[in-house]
Amino acid sequence: MVKLYDGGAFLVNGIEIIADAQDACAAVKSKTGLDVTKKEAAEQTMAYGILKSHNTSGNMERLQIKFDKLTSHDITFVGIIQTARASGLEKFPIPYVLTNCHNSLCAVGGTINEDDHMFGLTCAKKYGGVYVPPHQAVIHQFAREMLAGGGKMILGSDSHTRYGALGTMAMGEGGPELVKQLLNKTYDIKMPGVVGIYLDGEPAKGVGPQDVALAIIGATFGNGYVNNKVMEFVGPGVDKLSADFRIGIDVMTTETTCLSSIWKTDDKIKEFYDIHGRSEEYQELNPGAAAYYDGMVYVNLSEIKPMIAMPFHPSNVYTIEEVNANLKDVLHDVEQRALVSLDGAVDYSLQSKIVDGRLYVDQGIIAGCAGGGFENICAAADIIKGKYIGSDEFTFSVYPASTPIYMELVKNGAVASLMEAGTIVKTAFCGPCFGAGDTPANNAFSIRHSTRNFPNREGSKLQNGQISSVALMDARSIAATAANKGFLTAATDMDVEYTNPTYHFDKNIYANRVFDSKGAADPNVEIKFGPNIKDWPEMSALPQNLVLKVVSEIHDPVTTTDELIPSGETSSYRSNPLGLAEFTLSRKDPAYVARAKEVQKAQKAIEAGQCPLNVLEELKPVMEKIQQICPQAGEGNIGVGSTIFAVKPGDGSAREQAASCQKVLGGWANIANEYATKRYRSNLINWGMLPFITEEAHTTLSFKNGDYIFVPDIRRAVEEKSPVVKAYVVAGSIKEIELKLGDLTDAEREIILKGCLINYYRG
Template sequence: MIKLYQEGVYLLNGTEIATTGEEAARQAGKAVCREEAAKGTIAYQILKAHNTSDNMEELRIRFDEMASHDITFVGIIQTARASGLERFPIPYVLTNCHNSLCAVGGTINEDDHVFGLTCAKRYGGVYVPPHQAVIHQYAREKMAACGKMILGSDSHTRYGALGTMAVGEGGPELVKQLLRKTYDIKMPQVVAVYLEGEPARGVGPQDVALAIIGATFGNGYVNNKVMEFVGPGVGKLSADFRIGIDVMTTETTCLSSIWKTDEIIREFYEIHGREEAYRQLDCDPVTYYDGMVYVDLSRIKPMLAMPFHPSNVYTIEEVVRNPREILAEVEKKAKISLDKEVDYSLQEKIVNGKLYVDQGIIAGCAGGGFENICAAADILKDRYTGADEFGLSVYPASTPIYTELVKNGAIATLMQAGAIVKTAFCGPCFGAGDTPANNGFSIRHTTRNFPNREGSKLQNGQISSVALMDARSIAATAANQGYLTAATDLDVEYRGVKYHFDSRIYDNRVFDSKGKADDTVEIRFGPNIKDWPQMPALPQNLLLKVVSEIHDPVTTTDELIPSGETSSYRSNPLRLAEFALSRKDPAYVGRAKEVQLAQKALEAGEDPAKALEEVGPVLCRIRETFGEDAAADLGIGSTIFAVKPGDGSAREQAASCQKVLGGWANIANGYATKRYRSNLINWGMLPFLTEESHEALTFKNGDYLYIPDIRDCVREKKETVKGFVIGEACREIELKLGELTDTEREIIQKGCLINYYRG
């Protein structure tokens, strides 16, 4: 089904695979140079066209366009304003698809929307009102173009199927673009995803995506690399099918994705009235890739990702055949993430030997596409969901899609079957809509199924579970009234109706400045929209207290700053910070604040021991051991240890909330994604690495770590930093900073990106 090549490969004429240069030369009939062949990828061609440096190993990228949604654009614009923003230098689209229900926090959410509209007018942007479209569908319909690059403040910013290299990053990276700076990265490796064959009837894009995620996430095969989709199987897939696979590449932890384009993609742009956005993209006749994921589409079966990660994949067939054993495996894995906070069992979901689910959701950037919903309607035609606990909700990804589904009868079919059809909204994906009941089990064609993401609160004894599935098998399960069923098990006539895009829907409602800024427009601030607090520069010496210790194999951004109801406070740094680690380590905020009192006393010229008594003996020990000057030019703050933090969302708040609470560093064995590490750096936090096993750390929660001469270490580009665990005896530890660009070092020294741009 899927094979990973352990070494680089050559691809000849887009179809023939060679594993050595000699083999490639024989097939090509000429000498082959690996370095030159590596320049033949589509990714290399696009990156070269957007690189402003003269060095293709050290890229400085300027993007063509950007996009944000309503739980990210306020913070981004506020950061840019504090750093000198005058106008949006490139098209910047502000969508409203996350807090669009306006159901939590009084006027908070709609205040953010009004802020976005006035900013679009003042700085020259585009504003998409609530319920019009989810961020990524609007980008597909109106922004993507072959050969373009788009930067988005959402991790699922992926438009590779349409020939656009798109990257999802934390807000500070968008701020850099707004200030006419660049996105600085080393040239990423490029891995081919070679598609062959054709999917079976009833197999959908989520099935293919989950199979790829299952094969690549755990081993980091494509981590921070570009996935380039090639091979004869690409041409067997519709545009919607490709899009459905592409958006899920984020869950492999790749940097970006790109696909070869063809007449099917040309037709997509024609349908959307933008034929000029199309051009053919393909790799060179002889192209070298740093690896290859070989996928036989004909062997992909309906899949599901069981709780609590998109990589925890099984075939539906094996779950139906042996539910009790597989659920026992899931429960065993879950105990690691749930920290035994609740009794967790799925065994009660087995009814008469079958797995019963409580809820089905088809929604958002992954599931809400036209073809997915049409296929679900075809499956449910003349069937019904039943009148028991199981319920089905469907969220088309945009109003144009919704309108066409109304016209072709799909909406009526779904509603007659018992489904509820709602407006374009991302809520079910992150816990702001259709939250399951306690102990509920939900199957969803959305993007993620992390613990707590859908609304569980372990501290309150609440837990529910999400499994990811394709819309087709969700509909088949609905047709079986809640009993898990693969779409391939039903005899269905798929109509394959054609999509017609009505541009008037956006023309009549979306505000588009056409790039013209109007500085007479006053920005409207709601009472919840607050400026970032002042953040100090990096001192010469640091005293850090470890205030949280997380030993999970991977820590998600949802665990660092929960989604759901907290989203309403993303525009208020101080209020939002109160939720940091609240579902993972509820004591974290209190501990961090205690340490911050000592730092504030220092800044006021007072004795920090008066603010935090336990600091007094620690400072005495530092002076006794290292000399009186060791406590001069000192900063006092907090740090956390996590094995591998940062999987999942691009949300910068996973880092900024720690900084707002006085955090100076993270210590980790590794960072799950580049974007989380970048967020730490952009908020002036040190991304320390330790080679100590998490099971045998020489420091623990509550310990104080003294890091002398840290500012010099950062400035002088030292790879290794010496620290000390302060106790009766000061134990030396070794920390590493990893690779940092010169700009990143300056940002850390200044204390955060805002300080860096203020000078």
């Protein structure tokens, strides 16, 4: 089904794979007549060509990228624009689209969600952007329909910014990386590795894009095969997939922890652009006759079966057939995983979901950038037509990804088929994906064609004793389950004639409602600020010496950004840095905020010219020990802050608040064995936090929660690019440890020294 090559591989004429070996280059020459080295062949990937055309450094080993377009939604654009304004923003230099698909329900906090929308509209007018009103489109569908272009690059402040199927290299990053683009700066990275995703065969009837995506995620996430690399989709199987099918696979590449994606393009993608009235944006893309990849994933589409990602991660994959055949064993495995994921905070069992030997689910949802596509919903309507979901606990909701899609589904009768069966069809909204809509009942089990199923991401709250969980599936099998009134069913088990209706895009829906400045800024427009929209607090530069208190210790194999700062209803407070910070780690370590604030008192005293020992009594014996090894440490050259330890933090969302919330509570660093994604590490750096790495095993750390760590001459270490930083654990005794900062660009070092990106641009 899915095979990973042990090393790199050549792709010859877009068809034949030649594994990297001593005679590989000779084999390539015999096939193509080309005498190429691996380095030369690596330059024949589609990814290399697009990155080269957007690189401004002149050095393809150290890229400085300028993107063509930017996009954000309403739980990120306020913070981004506020940061950019504080850093000198005068005009959006490239098209910047502000969508409103996350905080659309105005469910909490009174007026604050709509206040953010009005902030976005007035900023689009003032700085020359595009504003997409609530319920018109989810961020990524609008980008596919109106922004993507062959050979282009798009940067978005949402992790699922992926438009590779349309020939666009897109990346999801934390807000500060968009700020850099708004200030005419660059996105600086090393040249990423490129991994070929070779598609062969053709999907069976009833198998959908989520099935293919989950199979790939299951094969690549745990081993980090594509971590921070570009996934390049090639092979004859691509030709067998519709544009919508490719898009559905592509959006889920984020869950592999890759950096970006790109696909070869053909007439089906040209037709997509034609349908959307943007034929000029199509560009045919193919790898060169002899392209070299740093890895190769072979996917036989013909062997893919309907899949299910059980709680609590998209990589926890099985075939639906396996789950139904080994139900008790699979559910037991999920319950064992829950002991780690939920820290024993609640009793968690799925055994009650076994009804007459079958798995009964409580809810089905098809939604968002992954599930809400035209073909997915049409297929679901074909499956459920003439049936009904029943009048018991099971519910079924469908969210088309944009109003143009919704309109076409109304016209072709798909909505009528769904609604007659008992389905609720709703407007374009990302809520079910991150816990702001359709939260299941306590102990309920939901199946969703959406992007993630992390703990609590569906909206439950462990701190209140609430737990529900989500499994990811394709729209087709969700509809098949709905047709069987909630009993888990693979779409391949249904005898269905798929109608495959033609899609017609109505451009007037956006033309009549979306505000598009056409790049013209109007500096006379006054920005509307709601009472919840607050400026970033002042942040100090990195001191010469640093005293850190460990205020949280997380030993999960991977820590998601949802666990660092919860999604759901907290999203409404993302325009208020201090207000949002109150929720930091609230579902993972509820004591974190109070601990961090207590330590922060000392730093605030220092900034006010007062003695920190007067406000943090426990610091006195710590400082006495510190001065035994560093007598000069003291007034005028020391800072005090907090840090957390996590084994592998940062999987999941691009949200900068996972880092900024720690920063505004006095965080100076993270300590980790490794960082799950580049984007989380970048967020730490952009908020002036030290991304420390420790090589100590998490089970035998030299420090524990509550300990102090003294880092002498940290400022000099950053300035002098020291590969290893000497530090001391100050507990009952003093113990020397080593911390590493990893590779940092000169700009990143300067940002850390200045204390944050805002300070860096202020000068």
